Amino acid sequence: MPGLLRGVARTAVISGTATAVSNRVSRRQAGRWAQQDYGQPAVAPASSAPAPAPEPAAAASMDTKISQLKELAQLKEQGVLSEAEFAAQKSRILAL
Template identity: 60%
Template sequence: MPGLLRGVARTAIVSGTATAVSNRVSRRQQGRWAAQEPYQEAPPPRPTSSTEPPPAAPAPDMTDKIEQLKQLGELKAQGVLTETEFEEQKRRVLEA
């Protein structure tokens, strides 16, 4: 039993020391980075005029679906997916 307690105590000391060292290194790095790069504010938003067209609507998800279907087709051609698995995954992509 004393050997077990000694091992537990040693582990606690080692992990505590490692945590303290890690925290100190992190603080030191953060201080160095803060000294190297001054804080930069984000540029002010660009004013929009009424003559500019409204932003384009996001592209439909169809391009993503087509890409997923191509990947599924490749997996089926490689023999990774069976016909049944391919059909199930295709149905899920098209329903989403």
């Protein structure tokens, strides 16, 4: 049974990573298309001040990160994830 759990956990980690990469590529491509369509930079100029992030979204994001970290810790305690896998996924979650 531990082999099955490890396989399921790795599949979940790989799927999450693939989704994050896919979203990043989509955003980058949309920015390039916008730049081509309008002849303007896709990113706001560095001289303008960035808009402050809304508080509810930040709180929801933090709750999501905490729940993901708890799930990772449980998988590590069960022996599904190695220390290296745990550290890699933890840094990925905290970087988002």
